[in-house]
Amino acid sequence: MKFPVGEDTTFNWDSLEAFKAAHGDLAGQEVTVLGPWLGGDKDLFESVIPYFEEATGVDVKYSGSDSFEQQIVIDAEAGSPPDVAIFPQPGLAAGLAAKGQLKPLPDEVGTWITENYAAGDSWAKLVTYKGPDGADHVYAFPYKADVKSLVWYVPENLEDAGYEVPETLEDLKALTEQIAADGEKPWCVGLGSGGATGWPATDWVEDMMLRNNPPEDYDAWTTNELKFNDPKVVKAIDDFGWFAKNEDFVAGGVGSVAATDFRDSPKGLFASPPACYLHHAASFITTFFPEGTIVGEDADFFYMPAPADGALGQPVVGGGTLFSVLTDNPAGPAFIEFLQTPIAHEIWMAQQGFLTPHKGVNPEAYQDETVKRMGDVLLNATTFRFDGSDLMPGAIGAGAFWTGMVDFVGGKSAQEAGDAIQATWDALN
Template sequence: MKTSILSGAAALAVMSGPVLAEDLTVFGPWLGPDQLNVEAVLEGFEAATGHTVSYVGSDSFEQQIRIDAEAGSAPNIAIFPQPGLAAELAKGGFLTPLADGTGDWISENYAAGQSWVDLGTFAGPDGAKDLFGFFYKVDVKSLVWYLPENFEDAGYEVPTTMEELKALTDQIVADGETPWCIGLGSGGATGWPATDWVEDLMLRTQSPADYDAWVSNGLKFNDPKVVAAIEEFGAFARNEDYVAGGAGAVATTDFRDSPKGMFDAPPQCYMHRQASFIPSFFPEGTIVGEDADFFYFPAYADKDLGTPVLGAGTVWAITKENQAAHDLIAYFQDPASHEIWMARQGFLTPHKGVDASKFSDPTLRKMNEILLGATTFRFDASDLMPGGVGAGAFWTGMVDYAGGKPAQQVADEIQASWDALK
């Protein structure tokens, strides 16, 4: 508690007036509307501290931050969409540990605080562990999107357990319709939507401890437990009757186009499992909460695993140290910094101190409730695995699986590529 008061005081000291105004450069993956959002937050920081901030976004952030770090032209702050990449840079000695006391603050003020500290703690170049990353802005992935009016027209109810979800799926097929839209296409990253499915189903069929062991490869990728989770996904995606366009279309449909099938008249499908960001790809003019809505991707009632939630988030790390960079991390401990983006779009936060009435629309509040109400929160496994697996073999393996390869063979191949990295 004492440390939190101290860091709070430090944050206040920062707010009360600039000691020395500095230039701060921030480099991240956000472009377009998201760029305007992050710039609004950084303007709030400028106003509070007097530092000058400039933000640059890139769609090839992952490659460019490596080039800049290696060459020595890194920005002050880098915003990593995947902790795995930040961990690699920390190991190379390109990241600066966060100020003392930040970890204590996170574990006290974030929901499931210690897990956020653990996710931001990486081994430095000398192997010593330190807190390098601060999570700001998270996504919830365990969501199923649907059109309430389509459900009403057909007389369907929103399922609250996995058993009900499966029964509803069969019901829709029996009515001569197609329940799911699933698309894995994403350019060079084709396959990632399937990894989210598998991770979500892993959390719903195995214990959190098994999930953690899977992420660290303590539980092998070709273990029967993992293969079972992959086959659970196959039960949805490889069933000709369950997927719009047939099982063969899953791997080739772009994930950005796939939800649009729900909006066709007559609808091509009734449900779409995707993270909280997907409304930006809904047809123009769609009002989330009215035209389209979501429900929590439910857990099995007969397995005692609570309500697990899969999520992801962006981790902010200092790539070139200066006082302004530390001040920015301190600024994020002030609820006001979260509320700026909450009032805009597509922002969720694990910060317990924020005023939930600041959310721009009720759906975001509903998502944040799912996040805060999780009995188990787990981070996207593929983002935590080594790049060669989490952003490589796992993706391509899932594409192969959707194309008809047996789950065991796919799992063996992914495990082999993981072994090759060790």
């Protein structure tokens, strides 16, 4: 075990004891878990599992796959599903729920999420899907979150040049113009990602949607009640274009935006002289910073600011992973219950790459100030919305939306891009 039970007092060991008392009757069971995590992420997840095993006597077998999305469908359809699956995308979970492949969780789980997660209603809605009977049930439990509404920068580069961290969206635009006026490039934007090229732009557009419009519009947009070529959506795409389609604002020029790999684009921040000063990316981007970069010292982030008028509060776009039960194995629901204990969050928090909206955990468990501040972005969110492209049907959110954004930075107008994506969506129905 990573942290000996009961030793470090920042952890809520009581919650583990309480869980143990309630689930002592599962000894000898085995539970298989299939998820998308490999490599370092897998090691981190597997550092949490022993606490569950120790408390219940259940043997947890985790396997990871980088083609999780295909794997889970094949396994479920063929009749050999894992007991628990970890979905990186709600759309996929909703699809399997409708086919009856997922087991509904007790209704209390929904209430629990509403009460114990920051922006709990948003989270609860995210995991409520229509079952095969057409009725709404809670089918998944969100555990581990990412924040996408972040802007990364090198503090000393900003200080040396005399720039201030912007507090509002207007300030951010002013800063962008000022850096450009000083003869430098403010932004590094890279949309490249192999077959998924274009997805980083969807995060921008989602951020813009939530900064221009109430969250209800955002929800309507993800279900296509609000059309993709609606003026509101076109405006959001154009707002992204304000940053990314201006030769003076982007390192390497607009032509390089779609060609630059998203994993390479943050490196411009660290070049000397700096190729750019700002980079919009999710919390996991730190993995792709040059080796030896100390986050919080060499690099830092600020919340992608909201408009100054404050009418829409502090909206946050994020991602997260959802745990679902697929079999009747009683150890599966027990594992979901384990994930509700603060200790299951704190063990991973104390390491790296983990954020949680759980209000009952001790924030002191975060390994450093930077991650804690990222966690605060989640906890302070007045509105939390899941990455919209993950909520849309695969053909849009993992297809037309991506290519539409590549076309948009390649020269098409926002209206044309919106029309093209909407045309694909119309063809689906």
